[in-house]
Amino acid sequence: MAEPMKIRASMAGDTADIKCLMNHVMETGLRKDPKTGSTVPAHHITNVMVTVGGKTVMDAQWGGGISKNPYLAMKVKGAHKGDKVVVNWVDNTGDKNTAETTIG
Amino acid sequence: MNNTRRNVLKGAGAAGAVTVAMAAGLLKPGAVFAADWNKAAFDAKDLNAALAGVGGGGAAASGDIVVKAPDIAENGAVVPVEVESKIAGTESIVLIGEKNGFPLLADFKLSNGAVGFVSTRIKLGATSNVTAIVKAGGKVYKASKEVKVTIGGCGG
Numbered sequence: 001m002a003e004p005m006k007i008r009a010s011m012a013g014d015t016a017d018i019k020c021l022m023n024h025v026m027e028t029g030l031r032k033d034p035k036t037g038s039t040v041p042a043h044h045i046t047n048v049m050v051t052v053g054g055k056t057v058m059d060a061q062w063g064g065g066i067s068k069n070p071y072l073a074m075k076v077k078g079a080h081k082g083d084k085v086v087v088n089w090v091d092n093t094g095d096k097n098t099a100e101t102t103i104g
Numbered sequence: 105m106n107n108t109r110r111n112v113l114k115g116a117g118a119a120g121a122v123t124v125a126m127a128a129g130l131l132k133p134g135a136v137f138a139a140d141w142n143k144a145a146f147d148a149k150d151l152n153a154a155l156a157g158v159g160g161g162g163a164a165a166s167g168d169i170v171v172k173a174p175d176i177a178e179n180g181a182v183v184p185v186e187v188e189s190k191i192a193g194t195e196s197i198v199l200i201g202e203k204n205g206f207p208l209l210a211d212f213k214l215s216n217g218a219v220g221f222v223s224t225r226i227k228l229g230a231t232s233n234v235t236a237i238v239k240a241g242g243k244v245y246k247a248s249k250e251v252k253v254t255i256g257g258c259g260g
Contacts, residue, residue: 056216079217
């Protein structure tokens with residue numbers, strides 16, 4: 001179900017650029033199936049957590065309004081080359097995924 | 105014909121249905137969240153209710169927040185949005201799609217050196233303002249950018 005994420009982190013000056021591409025259907029719960037006419041149940045990521053070197057830098061809550069296969073980018077000051085970056089997500093069905101990389 | 109037996113069967117059927125309903129209730133997604141999720145705010149279909157749910161009701165407009173999004177989005181299902189807050193001590197950035205079925209899109213809490221910046225892609229159901237609400241030092245600020253949508257992203 002949960003396919004692997006793409007994650008990339010690089011230093012630009014004293015700031016780390018973290019970019020992440022997740023795989024998820026991100027159903028809002030409002031969309032109707034064109035064939036059956038019934039509403040497609042909500043199925044979307046609810047929580048995203050990003051840590052750098054073990055410290056939480058982002059703790060996000062999402063609704064279904066984030067696009068399918070979500071893209072997320074952020075910047076972290078004071079990070080260093082070689083620091084471990086971990087991105088975690090959980091969806092509303094309890095499915096979860098993790099990806100990690102080191103800042104290059 | 106054995107009436108009692110029929111009644112018992114009917115009764116058992118009803119009890120079975122209740123058990124199934126209870127199990128369904130217990131297994132609904134809301135109960136399995138590992139982390140906090142602001143259900144009231146995310147489920148709000150009204151803009152003001154969503155704003156109130158994230159504490160953004162009295163936000164003051166600020167020129168220090170830049171919301172970057174296209175003027176015209178051909179496909180409302182994928183609208184790139186970038187928010188940059190130059191306000192010192194930015195603690196969180198909330199994204200709102202004012203005319204969406206569920207206006208609250210996301211709430212990003214930043215800490216430990218995270219810069220007041222976030223970039224993602226959102227769905228917009230119709231032409232509307234994309235609003236960023238920034239919390240910093242106990243105060244709430246906001247900025248908006250209008251995006252014209254030619255094809256909606258919410259099944260419309």
